[in-house]
Amino acid sequence: MRVLPCKGLSLTNLDDQLLLPGTKGLPLRDTLRQGAIALQAWNVLRADTSFPVAVLKESALLHNLAWMRDFCERHGATLAPHGKTTMSPQLFAAQLANGAWGITLASATQVQVAHRFNVRRVLLANQLVARTDIEAVLALLHDDPDFECFVLADSLEGVARLSQAVRARGLARPLPVLVELGIEGKRAGCRSLDEALQVARAIAHADGLALAGIEGYEGLLVTKDPDEDIRAVNAFLAKLVELVKTADAEGLFGHPEILLSAGGSSYFDLVARGFSAVGELSRPMRAVLRSGCYLTSDHGSYKRLLAQLDARASHGEGLRPALEVWSMVQSRPEPGLAILTMGKRDASYDEALPIPVYTHRPGSDNGDPSELPPGCEIVKMNDQHAYLRLPEGVIRDALMVGDLVGCGISHPCTTFDKWQVLLVVDDAYSVTQAVNTLF
Amino acid sequence: MRVLPCKGLSLTNLDDQLLLPGTKGLPLRDTLRQGAIALQAWNVLRADTSFPVAVLKESALLHNLAWMRDFCERHGATLAPHGKTTMSPQLFAAQLANGAWGITLASATQVQVAHRFNVRRVLLANQLVARTDIEAVLALLHDDPDFECFVLADSLEGVARLSQAVRARGLARPLPVLVELGIEGKRAGCRSLDEALQVARAIAHADGLALAGIEGYEGLLVTKDPDEDIRAVNAFLAKLVELVKTADAEGLFGHPEILLSAGGSSYFDLVARGFSAVGELSRPMRAVLRSGCYLTSDHGSYKRLLAQLDARASHGEGLRPALEVWSMVQSRPEPGLAILTMGKRDASYDEALPIPVYTHRPGSDNGDPSELPPGCEIVKMNDQHAYLRLPEGVIRDALMVGDLVGCGISHPCTTFDKWQVLLVVDDAYSVTQAVNTLF
Numbered sequence: 002m003r004v005l006p007c008k009g010l011s012l013t014n015l016d017d018q019l020l021l022p023g024t025k026g027l028p029l030r031d032t033l034r035q036g037a038i039a040l041q042a043w044n045v046l047r048a049d050t051s052f053p054v055a056v057l058k059e060s061a062l063l064h065n066l067a068w069m070r071d072f073c074e075r076h077g078a079t080l081a082p083h084g085k086t087t088m089s090p091q092l093f094a095a096q097l098a099n100g101a102w103g104i105t106l107a108s109a110t111q112v113q114v115a116h117r118f119n120v121r122r123v124l125l126a127n128q129l130v131a132r133t134d135i136e137a138v139l140a141l142l143h144d145d146p147d148f149e150c151f152v153l154a155d156s157l158e159g160v161a162r163l164s165q166a167v168r169a170r171g172l173a174r175p176l177p178v179l180v181e182l183g184i185e186g187k188r189a190g191c192r193s194l195d196e197a198l199q200v201a202r203a204i205a206h207a208d209g210l211a212l213a214g215i216e217g218y219e220g221l222l223v224t225k226d227p228d229e230d231i232r233a234v235n236a237f238l239a240k241l242v243e244l245v246k247t248a249d250a251e252g253l254f255g256h257p258e259i260l261l262s263a264g265g266s267s268y269f270d271l272v273a274r275g276f277s278a279v280g281e282l283s284r285p286m287r288a289v290l291r292s293g294c295y296l297t298s299d300h301g302s303y304k305r306l307l308a309q310l311d312a313r314a315s316h317g318e319g320l321r322p323a324l325e326v327w328s329m330v331q332s333r334p335e336p337g338l339a340i341l342t343m344g345k346r347d348a349s350y351d352e353a354l355p356i357p358v359y360t361h362r363p364g365s366d367n368g369d370p371s372e373l374p375p376g377c378e379i380v381k382m383n384d385q386h387a388y389l390r391l392p393e394g395v396i397r398d399a400l401m402v403g404d405l406v407g408c409g410i411s412h413p414c415t416t417f418d419k420w421q422v423l424l425v426v427d428d429a430y431s432v433t434q435a436v437n438t439l440f
Numbered sequence: 441m442r443v444l445p446c447k448g449l450s451l452t453n454l455d456d457q458l459l460l461p462g463t464k465g466l467p468l469r470d471t472l473r474q475g476a477i478a479l480q481a482w483n484v485l486r487a488d489t490s491f492p493v494a495v496l497k498e499s500a501l502l503h504n505l506a507w508m509r510d511f512c513e514r515h516g517a518t519l520a521p522h523g524k525t526t527m528s529p530q531l532f533a534a535q536l537a538n539g540a541w542g543i544t545l546a547s548a549t550q551v552q553v554a555h556r557f558n559v560r561r562v563l564l565a566n567q568l569v570a571r572t573d574i575e576a577v578l579a580l581l582h583d584d585p586d587f588e589c590f591v592l593a594d595s596l597e598g599v600a601r602l603s604q605a606v607r608a609r610g611l612a613r614p615l616p617v618l619v620e621l622g623i624e625g626k627r628a629g630c631r632s633l634d635e636a637l638q639v640a641r642a643i644a645h646a647d648g649l650a651l652a653g654i655e656g657y658e659g660l661l662v663t664k665d666p667d668e669d670i671r672a673v674n675a676f677l678a679k680l681v682e683l684v685k686t687a688d689a690e691g692l693f694g695h696p697e698i699l700l701s702a703g704g705s706s707y708f709d710l711v712a713r714g715f716s717a718v719g720e721l722s723r724p725m726r727a728v729l730r731s732g733c734y735l736t737s738d739h740g741s742y743k744r745l746l747a748q749l750d751a752r753a754s755h756g757e758g759l760r761p762a763l764e765v766w767s768m769v770q771s772r773p774e775p776g777l778a779i780l781t782m783g784k785r786d787a788s789y790d791e792a793l794p795i796p797v798y799t800h801r802p803g804s805d806n807g808d809p810s811e812l813p814p815g816c817e818i819v820k821m822n823d824q825h826a827y828l829r830l831p832e833g834v835i836r837d838a839l840m841v842g843d844l845v846g847c848g849i850s851h852p853c854t855t856f857d858k859w860q861v862l863l864v865v866d867d868a869y870s871v872t873q874a875v876n877t878l879f
Contacts, residue, residue, distance in 0.1 A: 023552035023878060028572035030579045051549055052570045085785075085824060107824040108781070110490055113462035127824065128770040130781070130842055131491045132802075133467035140469045155771050158841040188825055189771035189779045331567040332594050332628035340628045342547070342569070346524075346857050346879060351784060363571075384853050385524060385546040385566065386627055402597040403569055414823050418785050419857070421879075439462060440785060440860075 015090060015437055024422055025347075026054035038424075038435045045327055045430040046370060048363035048405060053328040053343040055416065055423040059433060061323035062095070062296065062425070068320055069295050070100040076273035081105045081124045081262070083293030086414045089423075090118035091436045092296060103149070105291040109134035112150060114439045116141050122149040124262065126216060126291060128159050128181070128189060135166040143172055151213055151260065155181040155190050160203040160210065167209030177213030177256050178204045182244055184237060187221040197244050198251070205253040213256035214287075215245045219272060220265025227309050234268045238275030249282045257284065264290035267306040270314045294413050297323040300356040301349075301411020322409055324416060324423075326355060328387065330404045339400050341379075341387040348387075348408060349415040354379045357389055359407035360400060368429065370407055374399055379408070451529055451557065454876055463861055464786075465493035477863075477874045484766055484869040485809060487802035487844065492767040492782040494855065494862040498872060500762035501534070501735065501864070507759055508734050509539040515712035520544045520563045520701070522732030525853045528862075529557035530875045531735060542588070544730040548573035551589060553878045555580050561588040563701065565655060565730060567598050567620070567628060574605040582611055590652055590699065594620040594629050599642040599649065606648030616652030616695050617643045621683055623676060626660040636683050637690070644692040652695035653726075654684045658711060659704025666748050673707045677714030688721045696723065703729035706745040709753045733852050736762040739795040740788075740850020761848055763855060763862075765794060767826065769843045778839050780818075780826040787826075787847060788854040793818045796828055798846035799839060807868065809846055813838055818847070 016036030022029040028043070028051045043049040045056060073080045082096050084104040093104050093115060103122030106112050109131075112123050129135050129152045141148055154160050160178070167176050180201045183190020191197035197215075204212040217240075222233045245261050248254065259282055264272040269290045276288035294303050298320040311319035328343030348355045357377050359370035376392030377400075387408075391400060400406075410416045417423070418440045425434040455475030461468040467482070467490045482488040484495060512519045521535050523543040532543050532554060542561030545551050548570075551562050568574050568591045580587055593599045599617070606615050619640045622629020630636035636654075643651045656679075661672045684700050687693065698721055703711040708729045715727035733742050737759040750758035767782030787794045796816050798809035815831030816839075826847075830839060839845075849855045856862070857879045864873040 021556070022576070023549045023556060025547075025549050025879065027549075028576065029552075030576055048571055051547075051573055051576070108464075108490075110462045110464050110466075113468075117460065117462060127781075128779075128841075130770045131768050132487055134490055137461070137467065137469055137490070155773065156841050159771075162842065183771075183773050185774075188822065188827065189773055192773055329570045331569045332598075332622075334594065334622050334628055334631055335624075340567075342566075345790060345854060350790065383627065388627070402567075402595050403601065415784060419879075440464065440858075 020422065025420065026051055026422060026424060035435050039433050041432065043432040045426060045432070046361045046363065046368065046405065048329070050424065050432070052405070053326055053347045055324065055326050055347070055420045056426045056430070057297065057423050057436060058323045058325070059425050059427055061321035065296055065298065065320050065323060066095055066099040069292070073100060073290065077277065077288065078273045079287050079289045081289050081291055082296065083126070083291045084115060085111060086293030087296065087417045088114065088438045088440050089417070089436050090439070093118065093120055096296065102289070105293070109137045112138055112141065116145070116148060121147060123151070124289065124291070125150055125152045126262070128153050128155060130159060130162055132166070135163060136170070139166060139170045139172055139176070142176070143170055151177045151179055153181045153216055154178050154200055154204060155183065157200065157203050160200060160207055164207035164209050172209060175209055175211035175255065178210050179214040179216040179260060179262065180204065180212070182215060182217045182241055184221055188218070190217065194240065194244055194247065198247060201248045201253050205255060211255035212248065212253050214260030214262060215241055215248065216262045217241045218265060219263050219268055223267050223306070230268065231271065234271050235275060238263065238272060242275065242279050245279060245282070245286070252283070254284060259284055259286045260289050261286055262289035262291060264292055266292040266294035266303055267310070270310050295320055297413045299324065299411055299413055300358060300409020302352045303413070324413055325358070325407050325409055326416065327405055327407045330400055330402050330406065333397065333400065333402055336397055337391045337393065339389040339391065341389055341406055343387045343408070344382045344385040346384055347419055348382070349410045349412045350382055351412055351415050353411035354382060355387065355408035355410050357406050358409050361405045361407070362401070363403070363405060373406070451533060454529060459861065464859065465490055465861060465863060474874050478872050480871065482871040484865060484871070485800045485802065485807065485844065487768070489863065489871070491844070492765055492786045494763070494765050494786070494859045495865045495869070496736065496862050496875060497762045497764070498864050498866055500760035504735055504737065504759050504762060505534055505538040508731070512539060512729065516716065516727065517712045518726050518728045520728050520730055521735065522565070522730045523554060524550060525732030526735065526856045527553065527877045527879050528856070528875050529878070532557065532559055535735065541728070544732070548576045551577055551580065555584070555587060560586060562590070563728065563730070564589055564591045565701070567592055567594060569598060569601055571605070574602060575609070578605060578609040578611055578615070581615070582609060590616045590618055592620045592655055593617050593639055593643060594622065596639065596642050599639060599646055603646035603649050611648060614648055614650035614694065617649050618653040618655040618699060618701065619643065619651070621654060621656045621680055623660055627657070629656065633679065633683055633686065637686060640687045640692050644694060650694035651687065651692050653699030653701060654680055654687065655701045656680045657704060658702050658707055662706050662745070669707065670710065673710050674714060677702065677711060681714065681718050684718060684721070684725070691722070693723060698723055698725045699728050700725055701728035701730060703731055705731040705733035705742055706749070709749050734759055736852045738763065738850055738852055739797060739848020741791045742852070763852055764846050764848055765855065766844055766846045769839055769841050769845065772836065772839065772841055775836055776830045776832065778828040778830065780828055780845055782826045782847070783821045783824040785823055786858055787821070788849045788851045789821055790851055790854050792850035793821060794826065794847035794849050796845050797848050800844045800846070801840070802842070802844060812845070
């Protein structure tokens, strides 16, 4: 029944867990073994689920998994997709089964979740500073010799904290650390090559640590101006390349491979191209892309950015939006206003409000969802409600109390974190599988 | 060990559940019985937890519970606090043990969660329209004759859907329904008294339904102008009063008590006062306030609105902010910038960004958190990071990598939904209890 591959990971206990009544999106009146979801023959368009419900389109997921595998193969890049996007063991498994080398994560508790579901290699693309958080990661590395976890540092204080904890733990192997190169005015990361080299030297000389690579995040440079972005991203990539070469010339790297990592979900094509300029180093180099949002794309900001990527890279059909939130019209209080059973608890609102795409009247003859009349727009959300404005001239019956509305979203990360269970659907919106998140 | 009262509710299974490594905020390396959390002697200022961590200040919670109980007693108002704010069984229990008559909720799955934890009376302050959602609520009412659930309607379609479902279910008692009166240009609810009366008549005459009251939500009128708000809220309350009197004069109510309900967390004093103007009806009336955010208040928008309420109502000390998110400085990449281990996944950002209030250096002699230098401000958040700007002239050592920052938040609802476990702390930030959310 399961369509997403999950070879090699033990997800059995998720299939065996009992879903309880009250699980958002699920029409449960009694407990249900998760693995039996496909047997329920639920269909979203028939309004068999509870509303709102978050759905993942199986065909789009499979398309995107294959697209990215192909992209990385053609560019000689390694994929460690950012798992913080979905925090879903089943989706991690699908990514690993489709060529991902490891999973990128953002915090110690996220690493613990991934390890629990048998992810064997993690790039913790963040500074790890809290004592208990460092200890939690070191405990996994200590107790599980086959588990690998890379972490970042961007300060001498950070290096000292890591080194001290590794010594206290008595870890048998060095902790692999990447130096983060940052961008003036942006987030973490050393602001200059000199600063970065200082941190790299400190790692190289610290007890219990090994310099394993260089990391940066060009996604912080995304603006509304693609030409300016491309210029800034390429300049940043050149700095990363210079740093890796300089550190290598100094003989600072102490890991069998040198990792060079960047790549959010907007400009990973530039990263793949930029990193190919490194040339020969003293040991093998691995270019690691960390895109998380390629998996579902979206109907908003990533749709726009990925269309630009597609125009640059031209790989046939681009990535498809795979994540939708379906809700029901609960009120039509004014001719131009429909209130939906969906709010800030259910769909992203940080980059843009949800984008209403489809509508369907359950019980109607038509099995396919219709497109909403042009001009329909979600103009506001409260915690549990969305305000859908209809353009003038749309007849009242076009959207009635009890009709379904299917919304695309902008920014997958902030929709995934609003659901503990998402439903995978086929093209007819029949539910084939449940996917869990663990935020 | 548990300081929040939870008389009468069976929360034992939450105490017995095993918390797993990877639970955000918790420093777990092995499973831990939730009920044993107080025995761990964790202290947030000592950095014993994982970071970020969400904490509830026990003394502030207890103060706010008593404050609201006292407020309602003095105003002859009934409290059915909005449970969607916290979705926390332990906090529901504390509210019910402190005089709440029931819990208000926003969706069928939320009702199922509350019922699972033995909440006996729910005001579902929303239109209930999806077939499976109506059936889920009716199943609870059918199988548990002592459970009460009120729902809203604002359209004839909505009334028809409810009535049909009740007949199909063969419910032995009528489903109590309140008519929602809305506000032009705002959310759900009938736009005029005439429309509302039409819906009220439909409920009164529908098979299986009973008109139980009138509901409105004055919180939609909150603007930046308190004088204008007060005028608009009072005008809306007058309409609600007129509607309840008219419907009663027509003999439409069919429930032993008439519920008249409004009251978010900004103007519930006006609601309590406005509803006392109803006078004699044909049967007992109950004025139901639904504030959810009184329980924790906040350091942002509700702090401001509740200070105004306090100035109007003058009840001694007002409500205290009880909810904080603590994170650690992970990077100090520029003199005026600190990056914190906390982002959009951890704290509200819809009304305003988090408000940095406290700092503490774990291991320092001082046991109390210090105030941050004036002018420190969180200016941006990514999914997993916050950008704290320090004003010019603050020495670099005032905030170092590894220092803790305690933030207040603005809008409790959108912080609670980012945590599955929050930690209750005493005034010294020692952890006394865990509180679960079920969103």
